[in-house]
Amino acid sequence: MAAAHQISAVSVASPVGFLNALLVKFTRYRLYRQTVNELSALSGRELADLGLSRCEIKRVAYQAAYENN
Incomplete structure (x- = not known):
């Protein structure tokens, strides 16, 4: 019972922290997709002038x- 109370307290007490973490993940994914799209173009x-090949685009x-970061 105490563990369930602690879990719910953490979830309710820090919605701002959860939203910030979600925003960071979304921003990083958006940067990843933008970089892939630009390099693929x-x-x-x-x-080759950049020292890259097509198979390295996702890694970069x-x-x-x-x-x-």
């Missing part, structure tokens, strides 16, 4: 959105 030559986008 480049030609093979432009990607993931690093930009999630690992460099």
Whole structure:
């Protein structure tokens, strides 16, 4: 019973924290998708100038959105 009370207290006590975490996840995903879309629009030559190949686009986008923050 005490554990259930603690869980509900945490859920009700921090809706702002939950919304902030949700906003951060949404913002990071949006950055990931934008990066994938922009890099995918480049030609093979432009990607080569950047030192990338098509198979690296998702990895680079993931690093930009999630690992460099």
